[in-house]
Amino acid sequence: MRRHLILFLCLLLLSACSLTPEKTENEQQRQQQWLAKQAQLNKLSHWKINGSIAAYSQQEDWSARFHWRQQNQAYSLRLHAPLGQGMLNLSGDEQGVILKTAQQTLRAKTPEALLKDDAGISMPVSYLYYWIRGLPVPTQPITAQQWNQKNQLAELQQNGWVIEYERYQQWDGVLLPKKLRIKNDQYHAKIVISRWELK
Numbered sequence: 001m002r003r004h005l006i007l008f009l010c011l012l013l014l015s016a017c018s019l020t021p022e023k024t025e026n027e028q029q030r031q032q033q034w035l036a037k038q039a040q041l042n043k044l045s046h047w048k049i050n051g052s053i054a055a056y057s058q059q060e061d062w063s064a065r066f067h068w069r070q071q072n073q074a075y076s077l078r079l080h081a082p083l084g085q086g087m088l089n090l091s092g093d094e095q096g097v098i099l100k101t102a103q104q105t106l107r108a109k110t111p112e113a114l115l116k117d118d119a120g121i122s123m124p125v126s127y128l129y130y131w132i133r134g135l136p137v138p139t140q141p142i143t144a145q146q147w148n149q150k151n152q153l154a155e156l157q158q159n160g161w162v163i164e165y166e167r168y169q170q171w172d173g174v175l176l177p178k179k180l181r182i183k184n185d186q187y188h189a190k191i192v193i194s195r196w197e198l199k
């Protein structure tokens with residue numbers, strides 16, 4: 001009986017040894033693919049996106065259609081609220097940001113400050129520049145990453161936020177997020193992209 005147990009343990013160890021290099025090789029291959037993917041996505045600095053966003057918190061719920069135009073560091077984000085509730089136009093560059101509504105025009109250094117102070121909307125717009133492409137924010141530490149069966153980024157955790165990538169789609173030959181969720185302890189937003197236009 002003891003001989004059988006020793007033989008079983010030896011076979012188990014041998015099988016573990018034979019599987020370890022394969023797992024490491026797969027991990028290295030995925031890492032190489034991920035680095036190549038990041039390099040491809042980082043080259044995207046001009047785009048137009050049409051989609052919808054729905055956000056939830058304990059204090060507020062809201063939804064809107066959006067149009068996002070990005071040209072290097074200059075951007076324009078237009079939010080159309082449903083049922084005639086109005087429109088927000090957020091535009092900016094490295095110098096600052098401007099928020100225009102039907103009633104007023106405001107200026108600030110960051111888009112987060114403008115949206116929060118004027119519209120009561122908490123949205124990490126600066127981070128979305130990266131997250132919307134399926135990239136981590138390079139200036140923020142990565143708490144965790146998870147991958148799906150296709151070796152695509154499925155979940156990213158940064159700076160207290162969890163970004164879940166539920167669906168991808170090919171646009172102009174580039175695989176980009178189609179549906180994602182962004183959430184933290186107090187805020188949850190679902191973004192569905194109907195169209196990417198790359199230039």
